[in-house]
Amino acid sequence: xxxxxxxxxxxxxxxxxxxxxxxxxxxxxxxxxxxxxxxxxxxxxxxxxxxxxxxxxxxxxxxxxxxxxxxxxxxxxxxxxxxxxxxxxxxxxxxxxxxxxxxxxxxxxxxxxxxxxxxxxxxxxxxxxxxxxxxxxxxxxxxxxxxxxxxxxxxxxxxxxxxxxxxxxxxxxxxxxxxxxxxxxxxxxxxxxxxxxxxxxxxxxxxxxxxxxxxxxxxxxxxxxxxxxxxxxxxxxxxxxxxxxxxxxxxxxxxxxxxxxxxxxxxxxxxxxxxxxxxxxxxxxxxxxxxxxxxxxxxxxxxxxxxxxxxxxxxxxxxxxxxxxxxxxxxxxxxxxxxxxxxxxxxxxxxxxxxxxxxxxxxxxxxxxxxxxxxxxxxxxxxxxxxxxxxxxxxxxxxxxxxxxxxxxxxxxxxxxxxx
Amino acid sequence: xxxxxxxxxxxxxxxxxxxxxxxxxxxxxxxxxxxxxxxxxxxxxxxxxxxxxxxxxxxxxxxxxxxxxxxxxxxxxxxxxxxxxxxxxxxxxxxxxxxxxxxxxxxxxxxxxxxxxxxxxxxxxxxxxxxxxxxxxxxxxxxxxxxxxxxxxxxxxxxxxxxxxxxxxxxxxxxxxxxxxxxxxxxxxxxxxxxxxxxxxxxxxxxxxxxxxxxxxxxxxxxxxxxxxxxxxxxxxxxxxxxxxxxxxxxxxxxxxxxxxxxxxxxxxxxxxxxxxxxxxxxxxxxxxxxxxxxxxxxxxxxxxxxxxxxxxxxxx
Numbered sequence: 001x002x003x004x005x006x007x008x009x010x011x012x013x014x015x016x017x018x019x020x021x022x023x024x025x026x027x028x029x030x031x032x033x034x035x036x037x038x039x040x041x042x043x044x045x046x047x048x049x050x051x052x053x054x055x056x057x058x059x060x061x062x063x064x065x066x067x068x069x070x071x072x073x074x075x076x077x078x079x080x081x082x083x084x085x086x087x088x089x090x091x092x093x094x095x096x097x098x099x100x101x102x103x104x105x106x107x108x109x110x111x112x113x114x115x116x117x118x119x120x121x122x123x124x125x126x127x128x129x130x131x132x133x134x135x136x137x138x139x140x141x142x143x144x145x146x147x148x149x150x151x152x153x154x155x156x157x158x159x160x161x162x163x164x165x166x167x168x169x170x171x172x173x174x175x176x177x178x179x180x181x182x183x184x185x186x187x188x189x190x191x192x193x194x195x196x197x198x199x200x201x202x203x204x205x206x207x208x209x210x211x212x213x214x215x216x217x218x219x220x221x222x223x224x225x226x227x228x229x230x231x232x233x234x235x236x237x238x239x240x241x242x243x244x245x246x247x248x249x250x251x252x253x254x255x256x257x258x259x260x261x262x263x264x265x266x267x268x269x270x271x272x273x274x275x276x277x278x279x280x281x282x283x284x285x286x287x288x289x290x291x292x293x294x295x296x297x298x299x300x301x302x303x304x305x306x307x308x309x310x311x312x313x314x315x316x317x318x319x320x321x322x323x324x325x326x327x328x329x330x331x332x333x334x335x336x337x338x339x340x341x342x343x344x345x346x347x348x349x350x351x352x353x354x355x356x357x358x359x360x361x362x363x364x365x366x367x368x369x370x371x372x373x374x375x376x377x378x379x380x381x382x383x384x385x386x387x388x389x390x391x392x393x394x395x396x397x398x399x400x401x402x403x404x405x406x407x408x409x410x411x412x413x414x415x416x417x418x419x420x
Numbered sequence: 421x422x423x424x425x426x427x428x429x430x431x432x433x434x435x436x437x438x439x440x441x442x443x444x445x446x447x448x449x450x451x452x453x454x455x456x457x458x459x460x461x462x463x464x465x466x467x468x469x470x471x472x473x474x475x476x477x478x479x480x481x482x483x484x485x486x487x488x489x490x491x492x493x494x495x496x497x498x499x500x501x502x503x504x505x506x507x508x509x510x511x512x513x514x515x516x517x518x519x520x521x522x523x524x525x526x527x528x529x530x531x532x533x534x535x536x537x538x539x540x541x542x543x544x545x546x547x548x549x550x551x552x553x554x555x556x557x558x559x560x561x562x563x564x565x566x567x568x569x570x571x572x573x574x575x576x577x578x579x580x581x582x583x584x585x586x587x588x589x590x591x592x593x594x595x596x597x598x599x600x601x602x603x604x605x606x607x608x609x610x611x612x613x614x615x616x617x618x619x620x621x622x623x624x625x626x627x628x629x630x631x632x633x634x635x636x637x638x639x640x641x642x643x644x645x646x647x648x649x650x651x652x653x654x655x656x657x658x659x660x661x662x663x664x665x666x667x668x669x670x671x672x673x674x675x676x677x678x679x680x681x682x683x684x685x686x687x688x689x690x691x692x693x694x695x696x697x698x699x700x701x702x703x704x705x706x707x708x709x710x711x712x713x714x715x716x717x718x719x720x721x722x723x724x725x726x727x728x729x730x731x732x733x734x735x736x737x
Contacts, residue, residue, distance in 0.1 A: 088701070089701050092484065092487050092488060095487070095488040096487055096488055113484055113704065114484075116484065116485060117483075117484035117485045117487070117488045117489070118485060118488050118489045119484075119488055203682065203684070204681065204682040204683055204684025204685060204686075205682055205684075205702075248573070248574070248591065248593075249573075249591075249593050249596055249597075250572075250573040250574060250591060250593040250596050252593070252596045252684070252685050253573070253593055253595050253596045253681075253684075253685070262574070267574060380703075382702050382703065383702065383703045386698075386702070390686050390687060393684065393685045393686035394686050397597065397598060397685065397686060399598070399686070
């Protein structure tokens with residue numbers, strides 16, 4: 001038979017298909033790992049997204065882990081920093097390749113989905129034996145629960161409160177607002193004095209919904225049922241503040257760091273932000289005179305809990321050593337030194353000496369009234385908060401009324417929470 | 421008339437006669453393929469396999485659990501019917517097409533303008549052209565953040581300039597308003613692609629024989645008529661290539677928009693790649709993300725076919 005170029009081409013294509021199709025079909029059938037559990041490799045791997053050793057957010061974690069490494073002879077800790085945006089993806093890839101770390105410091109709200117996906121271990125039996133569950137604030141502890149068991153230990157907590165510029169508030173003759181009605185009026189008064197009254201993140205995505213969620217919760221609303229009077233009031237409040245000059249329209253492009261910069265540069269007299277920025281403001285703006293107040297209260301004064309949980313990767317060959325490290329990190333004496341350095345709050349109520357600072361005390365007090373998504377909402381919080389931010393954007397830009405935007409968001413929220 | 425033919429060499433194995441040149445040719449051919457094999461294998465593993473894998477994912481129910489533990493369920497076209505029934509998907513596709521079209525138009529216009537500007541020799545021409553290329557070679561993370569800073573409502577250079585000449589009084593948040601945000605990302609993308617278009621079009625302009633212009637001038641054609649009736653028609657093949665390449669580059673652009681607006685405000689700049697990214701990495705729906713990325717792949721492929729067909733028809737005409 002004569003072999004022409006075209007028949008050769010066909011043969012090559014057929015050969016390639018013969019190689020590729022089984023590969024593709026095998027891949028289709030499995031989608032990931034399910035291999036054998038790891039054996040102990042003598043090193044304790046810790047993955048985190050706080051930062052590398054040279055950063056103010058990552059440095060304290062490296063210090064406390066290195067100290068543990070030195071004091072524990074048979075343990076060598078290998079820390080890996082993965083930026084927040086890449087963290088979950090990397091963890092999933094590692095899970096699919098059966099190469100999970102021994103300890104993963106994950107976003108508290110991701111605990112349920114990671115447990116559901118089989119990325120992290122059930123710590124229920126260890127926790128029962130440990131017996132320190134009751135030392136934790138209930139909201140923090142709730143974030144560790146999935147499928148009726150415990151899948152993580154709260155590492156630290158963070159809360160949102162109101163930072164205020166003492167000089168600007170004194171000049172305007174106003175005090176930090178105690179209610180949301182006062183907040184709108186105070187911010188509007190301050191807004192007429194050259195700086196905006198309030199700064200808060202409203203950026204695209206889940207981060208930008210924090211202020212709106214806090215306002216909704218204060219009015220007695222819930223995230224799951226956003227399309228109610230409290231949700232409408234929350235949306236209206238932000239629109240009103242933008243229209244009155246109390247809040248810059250630019251807040252829709254600000255993340256929390258941008259909001260801090262507005263406050264630090266006295267472009268905004270108040271900001272709603274987390275305790276993360278206490279030492280940042282002190283170090284970067286030593287001349288700025290500022291204080292912190294509790295969130296305004298209407299029906300509630302709930303803050304949004306921001307937290308991370310310590311978890312053990314599925315298949316870890318050093319699970320016992322990982323658990324020892326986790327419990328060490330949660331010792332009140334260790335936390336008393338670590339928390340101020342890390343600018344975070346204790347997730348447990350028996351840490352003394354960490355909150356002597358008057359500003360941190362306000363945050364600790366605020367943390368007693370904290371809210372965190374749980375159940376299905378926790379598993380889909382990223383998407384639901386993104387929907388709320390979109391509703392906020394629609395109202396502030398005038399492309400929809402609060403009722404329309406809340407209704408549209410509610411339809412999507414119901415679909416998300418009603419799904420898998 | 422008699423014909424003399426050399427006796428056919430006999431293959432000792434088969435006992436059949438095989439012409440020696442054919443055997444040599446076949447050996448040459450197989451050694452050629454052997455040299456090609458590493459490159460082919462590389463392309464198969466790094467390009468073809470991931471593409472097929474992505475397409476296959478769109479036919480399964482793939483969430484977090486399936487990625488980690490396996491056991492994805494075959495759902496046929498369910499993911500496609502789910503996505504095609506969502507306004508958010510069509511919105512993202514429409515934004516992608518609109519953004520790509522506007523960016524390509526701007527890129528081509530500016531690129532052609534610059535190519536024409538740098539056509540005649542003048543002192544410093546090469547330096548100026550090299551400087552313009554900076555926009556093309558700059559990492560997107562740098563250029564996108566520069567644009568963010570320029571357009572910042574509070575500290576941005578654009579606002580400062582406009583305030584300086586009295587055009588605005590208050591801060592304008594260019595990336596906070598849907599209409600200005602989409603315009604901003606279009607300009608930013610065109611800014612980085614225009615030098616690339618300029619290079620392609622410059623090479624096309626160099627290929628136009630000067631005799632055509634001389635003939636046109638003798639016929640009394642004005643500079644505009646020369647441009648319209650000589651430059652543009654002769655430049656057509658290069659222009660088509662430039663437009664197609666720019667469209668493909670823009671249609672798959674992710675980083676510029678992700679860094680400048682994250683798809684906001686309110687989804688105003690949520691192009692299909694950002695939509696797919698959110699589906700996969702924010703909401704852990706890898707199956708519907710695969711539908712979006714498959715669609716993302718199909719549009720440039722269809723356009724490429726249209727383009728090659730047009731070129732073939734032109735060549736045969």
